[in-house]
Amino acid sequence: MKFLRDIKRNPGLYIIMIPVLAFFIIFAYVPMFGIVMAFQNYTPKGGFFHSEFVGLKHFIDFFGSVYFGRTIGNTLAISILNLVFGFPIPIIFALMLNEVGNKYFKKTIQTVSYLPYFISVVVVCGLIADFTASDGLVTELIVALGGERMNYLGQAQFFRPIYILSDMWQGIGFNSIIYLAALSGIDQELYEAAALDGAGRWRQTLHVTLPGIASTVIILLILRMGSMFSVGYEKIILLYNTNTYETADVISSYVYRMGLQNMNYSYSAAVGLFNSVINTALLVISNKISAKFSDTSLF
């Protein structure tokens, strides 16, 4: 009744909400219901309602297959490497920029550092493929430094370094924005007070700058942890090939390949559901923790 009264009071708002709600029902909640296909032998003809029910068969198949360990291992390896190398670099970059006195130099480096972020993922992957080919720019550099000449993207042991380094190249500048903002928010008087107490540049960094950005760093770190199991498929699909599956194939790219290339709809929906459940759990946990550390949380 209360609901009807609210409709009566705000008819315009409810009319405005109809298309928005319709969107979320059709493209978010119906697919959620569509997860039943993970427990079926889905056929396009049978649809969600009339396909044969097979229970946990697909999950058992996945857990028993060689791909279970491999895709989880690759997902975690890429996530962790990306965290270990990709997370601190923007912070260091921001700290370095912060020490620069020359305004124009700082501005130039900053502007240039955002540049790679605006190149589309397809083009970035095109650049990677070109530069790491046997006559590519990066390969030439490696050869000049005494390395071997080969097509690096085609080698399983080089996939992860290439993936991580190119991610760093694209993201350093953009990811440093938030730290630069945190840095500019630090009270200048703190530096003056520290200088009066005889603190040099290093001690100022240690005792004023780092504590000043610590909360930002902690929150971003916790939120990063929440997406540990969700390595995006786009860049993986663009870069991997049969030679590099063993180090490159992550859960989401496996879902794509099984489902949309090999048409094992139900099986890959099951793998996708498994991944979603872990992702959701991690997100909830990381948000709980982040809410504890600060007022910042996603929901």
Next chain:
Amino acid sequence: MFLVILYILLGIMGLIFIVPVWHVVMASFSEARLLASNTGVVLLPLGTPSIGGYKIVLTAPGIISGYGNTAFYVIVGTVISMLLTIMGAYALSRKGFEYRNVFMLILSFTMLFNGGMIPTYMVVRNLGLYNSRWAVIIPSAISVFNLIILRTAFQEVPASLEESAKLDGANEFTIMFRIIVPLAKASIAVVVLYYAVGIWNSWFPAMIYLKDRDKFPLQLILRETLLVNDSSMIASSADAQNATNLDRKLVKYCTIVVGTLPIMCFYPFIQKYFTKGVMIGAVKG
């Protein structure tokens, strides 16, 4: 001493960001023959600067239609996305809307959990959107993240403005588009850019939902040329049959430049709003 090292390190980082891009641009104006046998960085066009590569790229089928399609997807997609997002954000920002938190929960939950790639694909197919241009636009029309950005901005508009408009007999649509939206211009601009850049970069939905090449967005065409090693583009150009391998590299670089140029033209503008967006997003969380 410390400062010298700092400047040198930052300078090197700057070069790492810019040199690959510079190399591509300069190489794209080079002579195909010299480029094919070149090793190392191209700092200036090799041989006489030429636009031969661009002639091949721009006359090849695909790039032009890809551009046209992408323009359509970006413009129509952004308009639809903005309309829906503004509507949702507006309704959910009204304090008099008693059930707004329930609806917000329904929307936010989709950020946390979703059906996944395969069930979503099936739903889009069952709706008859397979091989339709709408499949690229509609299923990803609203981003909850962007909706929250706008909702926050709309909440900050003083309620007194809305009340006086209501007294004057304005309906919700008038209030939304005449009062609230103009007062939240900065956030609107940020969200427009997020959507537009997102659609510009998008290729995956087009790859899985579209069959006809003449509907492909630019990014999908770029992928064929740059990553799938499809030489049909070069082979189909009139006089290049025997020069295929010679031209391959040049065509690649020209394709990259042609495919990245528009976003780079908007880059200074975009950069400003993107950095602003990062801050809005950060405040929201």
